[in-house]
Amino acid sequence: MTCPFDTAARIHALNTAPGRTDTAPPRAGGARYLGGFCAPPLETVRLALAGLGERSGVLIAQLAALPHAAVVGLCDINPDAVHASVAQTVEALPAPLPQFFSGPDAYTRMLDAVQPDAVIICTNWGTHAPMAIQAMEHGAHALVEVPLGNTLQELWRVVDTAERTQKHCMMLENCNYGRDELMFLNMVRQGLIGKLLHGEAAYIHDLRERQMLSGSAWRMAHFSERNGNLYPTHGLGPLAQYMSIARTEDTFDRIVSYSSPALGRAAFAEEKLYEDHEWNRADYNCGDINTSIIKTRLGRTILVQWDETSPRPYDRRNLIQGTHGTLAGFPTRAAGCGINDGSAWLASEAEVAELRLKYEHPLWKRLGAEALRHDPRGGMNYLLFARIIECLHHGLPLDQNVYEGALWSAVAPLTEKSVSEGGAPQLFPDFTRGAWSTTAPLGIVE
DSSP, rough: OEEEEEESHHHHHTTTTTTTTOOOOOOTTTOOOOTTOOOOOOEEEEEEEOOOOOOOOHHHHHHSSTTTEEEEEEEEETTTTHHHHHHHHHHSOOOOEEEEEEETTTHHHHHHHHOEEEEOOOOOOHHHHHHHHHHHHHTTEEESOOOOHHHHHHHHHHHHHHHHHTTOOOOOOOGGGSSSHHHHHHHHHTTTTTTTEEEEEEEEOOOHHHHHTOOOOHHHHHHOOOOOOSSSSHHHHHHHHHBBBBBBTTTEEEEEEEEOOOOOHHHHHHHHHHHSSSGGGGGOEEEEEEEEEEEETSSSEEEEEEEEESSSBBBOOOEEEESSEETTTTTTEEEEESSSSSSSSSSSSSHHHHHHHHHHHHHHHHHHHHHHHHOOOHHHHHHHHHHHHHHHHHHOOOOOOOOHHHHTTTHHHHHHHHTTTTSOOOOOTTTTTTOGGGOOOOOOHH
C-alpha cells in the first residue's frame, strides 16, 4: 500500500529501530523553556487555516464568530478543496475575505503572503510536525490537529523550534474541553476524590466505513505499516490534565503495550468492497485493539486503549480514581466518600444534573450555551478555540503547552516500539529537560 503524503513505512522503521536513544538533547543556546509561556497580547488574532477537509466550513464559521479573531488565509494542496460549504461560509464572512491558496506550495505561499499570527494545521498526520515547524519559523504560533508528530525525532524538533522561536505550539485536543471533562477537572481540583491513583482512557470509535469507503489512503497506510496505539490523545489528554502530568505534580515514566490480531479491516473490506479493491489487497499490520499501561513517576497507573475497527459503541472511558472516589464517563457517573457513600454510582439523569449544578466548570457556565449554538460536536471545539483566542488576545499562557502535546503524542511511537518488542517497557522522553516540576498545574479558568 502506498501513502501519497507521508511514508507510514518510514515512520514505522524509525519507531521500531533497535538501539534508538530517547535521552534529551541539550537545549540550544538562546532557547528558553516555555512552561507557563505568555506571548505578547494581540488585539486581533489573524488566523490562517491549512487543510480544508470535510469539517472546515464549520470551523471557519466558528472562528468567525469569536471576538478578536479574523480568518485571513486558507490553503490546501487540492485546488478543488473549497467545498460548497466552505465557499458559502467564506462568502458570508465580513470583508476583507480570507485569501485562498492551492497547489503543492500553497502553504509556503500563504505564510509569506498573509503573515498570520497563528496557523491552524488540519492536514494529514505526516505533515503536522513539518508544517508546525515552518509556521513557527515564519513567526506564527502553531495550532496543530492530533497528533503533534509521529516519531520522537519529530516531536523533539517541534519542541526545539518552539523554544528557539518563542512561539506557542499547541496540539488541538478538543476533548479536554468536553463538558464532562471540564466538570471532572473542577471536581479533581476541589479534592473531591482525594489523592489520584489511577486513570482509564480510550478512543473506541468504529471508523471502518468512513476510512475505507471515503478514500482516506494516507490514514489507511498507517494501519498497514504500523502497530501500536496510533491515536491516543482524545482519551489521554483529559486524564493527563487531571493528574497535572508534566506540570509540578507528576509526569509519565514508562509504558507497556500489546496489540490484538489485525483481522477487522480485512474482514470489512472483504464484505463491503469488490475483490480487487486496494483494501482487499492490503496487508494489515495494526492490531484491531491496542491496550497499553502507563506508569507515572509518582507510581500512578493509566490504562489506555484504542480501537477504530470493531463494531462497538463510541467510548473515551474518561475514568479517574482517587483515594476518596471515582469519576467516570460514557455514561457520566460518580461515586466516593466526598460524593456519596461510595457503594453505588450516581448515574441517573437527576443525579448527574445535581452534580452539574454543584460542579459545572466556570468556563462551561460562561460559554457553554454559546458553544452549543455554534458547535455540532457538543461544544468542545468552539470552547477550544474560544480559549485559545482569549489567551492570545490577553497574552495569557495557553491551557496546553508544547511539552504536553509532545508527551501525549509520544504514546504512539513508544507503543509501536513496545509492541514490536513483545510488550517491553519503554521510557518516556522528558521534553521539558527536567523543568516540568516548575510549571504550575492547569487551574480552573473563571
